[in-house]
Amino acid sequence: MEQRLRTQAGTLAVSHLCTAMALMALAAGAQADVAMPLNNGSFEGGFTSDNAADGTGISVTPTGWSLITAGGESRSSWSETRATPASPASPDGGAWWSLEYVTGWTTYGTNAARYNAGGIQQTVGGLIVGHAYAVSFYSMANAPDPSSENSLGEYWSVSLGNGSAQNGATVYSNQHTVWQQSTLNFVATQTSEVLKFSGNWLGATPGATPTYLNLDGIQVVDKSATPVPEPTAAWLLVPGLILLAISKRRQRDA
Secondary structure (H helix, E strand, O other): OHHHHHHHHHHHHHHHHHHHHHHHHHOOOOOEEEEEEOOOOOOOEEEEEEEOOOOOOEEEEEOOOEOOOOOOEEEOOOOOOOOOOOOOOOOOOOOEEHHHHHOOOOOOOOOOOEEEOOOOEEEEEOOOOOEEEEEEEEEEEOOOHHHHHOOOOOEEEEOOOOOEEOOOOEHHHOOOOHHHEEEEEEEEOOOEEEEEEEEEEEEEOOOOOOOEEEEEEEEEEEOOOOOEOOOOHOOOHHHHHHHHHHHHHHHHHO
C-alpha cells in the first residue's frame, strides 16, 4: 500500500511538472505580427509618369497603385530644394510619392482649372474578417518657402474598405525637415479591402499655396495573428513527456 501511495504521489508530481512545462512553452510562444503583402508600399518598385490631364505638370502613378483622380498632378520624391535647408530623405529610404496642392490654379495659356491626383489606392488581399490591422506610414510637408506657410497643416486621410477613414499626423511645411510616422488601426470586414490614402490641406489659400504632401513606408500588419510557438519552447515539453512516460510505466509495474 505504501509503495502504491508513493507511486501515485510521484505520478501526481510529474503531472504537475508537465503542466508547468506546457504553460512555459505556451508563454514562450511568439505573438508575431504578420506583415500583409503590399505592392510597392515603399515606392522602390518604380513609377509611371505621364503628362497631367489638366495640361500642366506631370501625373506620377506608383507601380501597384492607382490614382484616386486619374490624370491628376502628382510627383515622385519631391525634394523642395528651394527651401533652406532642403527636405531630408525619407526614414524608409529611397523614393517616395508627393501630392501638390493646386486648387485655384489654372493651366498656362488655357486658363483651365488644375487639379491633383487626390491620393492613391490599391486592393489588399489575404485579410481575415474580424482581424485588426495596423496601417503605418511616414508623411512630410514641404514648400518653396516654408517660413511663409507656417500655418498650413496637411495630412493623409486613410481608409481600409468601407470602414471610417482615419487621419494621420498633421505635418507642416515649416517643419519640412521632419518626417512623421503614423499608425492607424482598422478591422477587416472582407478578405479583400481597398486601402486608400487621400491628401488634405488645412487653411490653404486657393491659387497661392504651392505646398506638397509626401508619403512613404506604407505597411499593413495583422495584429490578431495566432501565437506561434518558438522552437525552443517546443523542446520544453520533451523532458516532461519523458518523465510522465516513466512514471506511468512504474505505476503499471507496481
